Amino acid sequence: MTLSLEQAVHFGPYRIYPEQRLVMEADQPLRLGRRAMDILLILLKHAGNVVSKQQLMAEVWPNSVVEEINLRVHMAALRKALGDGQAGQRYIVTVAQRGYSFVAPYSLEHVEQHPANPAKASHGHNLPLRRTRLIGRQALVDSLVMHLPRQRFITLVGPGGIGKTTVALRVAEQLIGRYRDGIRLLDLAPVNDPRLITGHLATLLDLSLHDGEPMSSLASFLRERQMLLVIDNCEHLIDAVALLSENLLRGAPQVHILATSRESLRAEGEFVQRLESLDCPPPIAVLDRAQALSFSALQLFVERAMASHDSFELSDAELPLVIDICRRLDGIPLALELAAAQVASLGLEGLFTQLQDSFRLLTHSSQATLARHQTLHATLDWSFALLNTCEQTCLRRLGVFRGGFTLSSAAAVIVGEHIEPCEVFGSITQLVAKSLLSVDVGDEEVFYRLLDTTRSYALEKLEQAHELPGTRERHAERCLALMQQAQTDWELIPTTLWIERYARGLEDIRAALDWGLNARGPEALAIRLTAASTPLWQELSLLKEHGGYVRKALALLDAAAEPCLPLKMALKLALGSACYHAQGGSAETVGAFVTARSLARQCNDVVGELRAVSGHLAVNLSCGNYQMAWVQSQQFDRLGLDGDPVLSLSTHRLRVLALHFVGDQQQARVNAEDVIQRMAQSGHLNRFTHGFGVQYDQSVAALTILARILWLQGHPEQAWRTARQALDIALQINHGTSICYTLALSGCLIAHYNGNTRTARDLLHLLLEQAQKHSVLLFYSWAQHYAQIIDSAEATPSPRAAVGLIKEIMVTLDTARVDDDLLQRADSGAAGWSTAEILRARAEALLAADCPAKNSTAETVLIKAINVAKSQGALAWELRSATSLARLWQRQGRYRQAHTLLAPIYQCFTEGHATPDLKAVRRLLDELQSHVPV
Incomplete structure (x- = not known):
């Protein structure tokens, strides 16, 4: 068949639109996985002919080497989704030793108008x-x-x-x-x-x-x-x-x-x-085949029997047996599926006999629901009894999985007493064939899953066999092995692929930690899993939840006779990161990083020491301890990391942070641009800062600080483009704490500084949403403070008192926020980057008093602010302080002096003339010019 873009293929209740890769069942879309859709289109293209397994695998997985089980699983999923076997209709048949063939009658229809694809819309x-x-x-x-x-x-x-x-x-x-x-x-x-x-x-x-x-x-x-x-x-x-x-x-x-x-x-x-059972024919009815198949219980049984046994055909002579089987199973869908799955091995007569024997002692309660529960449990007992010893062991041990699992994960948990690795594959295949194990077919990998009812039954059998503790331990060991592999892959594969591969195991990790950290399992294993799973919690920005597990693990480790120092260091680093985002620079946060550094030194672990120092540095910056952070950034040189280009690049970026906040914008700019250039050259742009105490995306963090530097140096438009680039990357990789970081430190602020009121509000709302979503309470608190200036509708009556860096940021948004503590920091030099703005705020407060005696003091303070800004290379702060001083001189009639002061600074700006600060200066210069004789 040649599949034209203008044609649809019609068979059974389905229409296929090849161009859109869309399957419609009546007026509803049939949602198929990408691989299943590929298989269907290939079979339709060769309708009536046999397509070999090798050809299908080559076309469906052109760039991968896959096992035949992948094809079989995807084919089974496609058949089930299509209802292959409904009303006795065959769509796809297996041709022994050869391949598969699409055999259903079909027609080609001209398409005047393609239907809207609901999946895309x-x-x-x-x-x-x-x-x-x-x-x-x-x-x-x-x-x-x-x-x-x-x-x-x-x-x-x-x-x-x-x-x-x-x-x-x-x-x-x-x-x-x-x-x-x-x-x-x-x-x-x-x-x-x-x-x-x-x-x-x-x-x-x-x-x-x-x-x-x-x-x-x-x-x-x-x-x-x-x-x-x-x-x-x-x-x-x-x-x-x-x-x-x-x-x-x-x-x-x-x-x-x-x-x-x-x-x-x-x-x-x-x-x-x-929900009632599926319809079964009444006991006294004498029905022909067509009448019987109008009952839904028989439809389901026949369809599933055909799916499990290619050559199954229901004859008129066998019809009474099938009707009796469906009645005996009370029309319960799962029970019917379990029974139908045995047709291939037992035949209908053998199945009927087996059910008669197994259900002979089943007493039906007068309560219909209880009766059906007994029927299902009896069906599960019967299905379980038909399994061989190896299959029974596999099923009950798989009950420990909370979510989907791969074949290799299943083998790791099953293999043990009485089970060899080579036996697992065949047993898993049989459990799928017998409907005791479900298959989730992803585009790239196959995952298996137990239905809730079957999982509960499997766990019941596991406890009865006294195998639960051992199986749980192997499950936790498998989780640990996966997380150790995840740690290795974290450095090697893209973030989105990494998350797709490992995030689906989160429920099983939770289960293993809940079991192991609560005195029910091997504590040492659970403690190691807590540490090894740190990257996953950080990538998913679930730091608060992970912090709870880390505290339990540390308490157990401290109680051990000889605690493992490297493990304790890793947990302390994880605790520091979790506490920083939840609490800011609290005593617990600082203590975690300080202890981690001490442990790293005891272990002679240079990278561990780097992580601890970098985490403590981030805390110091957020607390406003800029000089201390600068001293810490200089310690990186003594750690001897020049031989590792990734770590060297990252320490260079942290030095940019320290330079910026300590107030050296010229050197910060040179170093920031060098970092970004080296990132691009080394291929580490958009890569995560994996080796540091506080986790942000490397490029997001670097661009965020460069945006701040550019704005302070008088490049508001470049600053905004850089801040926007940082945010776009953070959103693209969808990393919550990185989104919060760049919004809090650059995005919201630069938009507001530049007068983009609507954008600033939108970004503030995004910051509030992301910070709450990921429990980044540090930046949530910052956003609450910003709201009081940027969007009063989002303001809360009393956000947590501003301290450290956020307190200084708020002065740059509102000079009324100045207080004695800030003034003392400015006078001592501790305020670093914000010194000029604090001094300007002090002068504005003096001028607001409208007391001529204070004007002289204000003038002195403003001159000092201008000089500080000039020495730091902060042209934006220099302009603001010069504007305040020019206005004072304007009121005093010193027009020429004011113009002479302000005009050269204004002329240093080559962009951003529509921003509020520069528009205000332009107006003031025009006013001053009108009073200056030509």
Whole structure:
């Protein structure tokens, strides 16, 4: 078949638009993974012919060497998503020893107008790709889609395996694009502690909660949002989910909730929708094949049987057996899938006999829900009994995984007593074939997952076999191995790829740390995992949460007879970084870095010492201890790091920071431009500052400080372009603390200095949002102070008292913020970069008193400010102080003197003449000129 761009391929209920890579099922898009779509288009192109496995792998993975299992898994996912086998219809068949063939009847249709691609136009969501075709639930889905907008809060209730999650996901999928602020799926299956629910939801919403009132913070964040929340697997956390739902519904009138649970939440405003079993034929009915296949239970069973056994065909003679099997399994979808998966090995008659024997003693309760639960558990028992010993061991040991896992991770956790590595692959394949293990097919890698019901069953079996502690230990060891590899890869691969590869393991790391750090597991292993996972917490900007684990790990390490010094140093560095962003220059922050340096010296670890010194330097800068930071920056030379170009470059960048804040703008500029040039030449532009105590992206940090230097030197337009470049990089890599850093130190300030009021407000809102989201409370506090000047609507009545650097920044925004402490710092030289502005603020306060006796003092102070600014190379501060002095002289009638002072400084500016400072000077010069004789 030649696939024309102007044609669509029609088969079964589907239309394929090759140009758009779009599959429509009726009027709904079928969301397939990229590889599955590639396979479908290749098979359609060769419809009716066999495409070899080698050809498919070569075309689908042209630049990679992949195992045949990848193709088989992607093919199985494609078949399930299409519902291959529905109503007995075959789309794709396996040709033994040869490959695959698309065999369904099809037609080509001319396309007058291509449909809009909802996948490209939709608003944000985190819904998974569809794994299976929906059977027997479409009327319910349509009803829920219609009623949810009006009822706002619906809970799908039913026993395990009945299909609640499938229905909820299909409803949400059909609502993609209907909610302005998107759809978020919160799966509570991995969550055991009700106190963690708000935190998990906040993570999904890109929000970080303050400790005080998390419910209130969530409701406040969602107040103006139009959003659908799908809360899955609520049954073990009913009271907490009910409370959360009630609070959100009251506080956020445009938020809708679709929940799933084995029982109702009993919450205010909840509408309960019970899911019944799939339809089975009535016991006394005598049906032909077509009539029987109109019942959804039989449809599901036959479709899944065809998927597991290529040659399966339901004959009229076998029809009564299938009807009896579906009735015996109570029409429960998961039970039907488990049974259908055995058709290939047992045949229908063997399957029927097995079920008869296994279910003979099952007593059905008068309560339908309990009866179905018994049926499902009995089906799982029956499926488990059919596994060989190795497969049983594999299944129960896989129960420790919270999320998706790779084949290699599965092997690492399974291998142990009675299991050899070579046996794992075949067992995993069989568990997938028997529907006991689900497959999440990503574009590049295959991940396996246990359904919540199956995982609970597996853990139950694991405990009964007395294997839980050993398996948990191997699970924690695997997490540690992955994080150690992540540390190595951190230096070698792009950030986005690194996060994609390792962030999906966060739930398992949490589980391993919760187990190991709470006296339930091997403490030494958990402590090592806490340290090794530091890069992941930092890349995801989850410093506050990691800080909690670090404190527990340090407490356990301190209690050890002989604590490991390198491990303690690594944890102290992690604690310093977490505390810095949460608390600023607190005693705990400083203590962490000081202790880390002492430990590094004891271990003769030069790089560790560099990290500790750099972290302490950052703290000193934020606290306003510029001279101390300058002295620390000079210590880098004594560490002998010139042989490492990356570390040498990074220490050079930190020296730029110290030069800038200590007040030497000329040298800071020379060094800053040299750093950026060396970054570009060495290929380290846009790379993370991995080796330092406080983590920011290398290029973001360098450009941020260069922007500040440029503005002070009288280049406001260049400064803004540089600040914008820094922000663009931070947003591109989506690193929260780097975004906060550049907004707080340059973006918001330079926009405001330059008179870009609207931009300054927008950036302030972004800073507040990002700082709250990532718990960067240091910069959140700064943003609250900025709001009092930049956007009073965002101002809080009493932000935390300004100290250190932020206190001096605020004087540059509002001279009324000057106080005796700042004046003392300016007089002593401790104020560094801000000295001239503090002096100008003091003079403005004297002039505001409107007392002629104080004018002389003000004049003296302003002259000093001008001289300080000139000596520092801070033309912007020189202009401001000269403007204040010129206005004083103007009031005194000293027009020529004022003009002579101000005009040469103004002429030094080659850009930025539309900024507030320069516009004000231009007006003042014109006024002065009118009084100066020609």
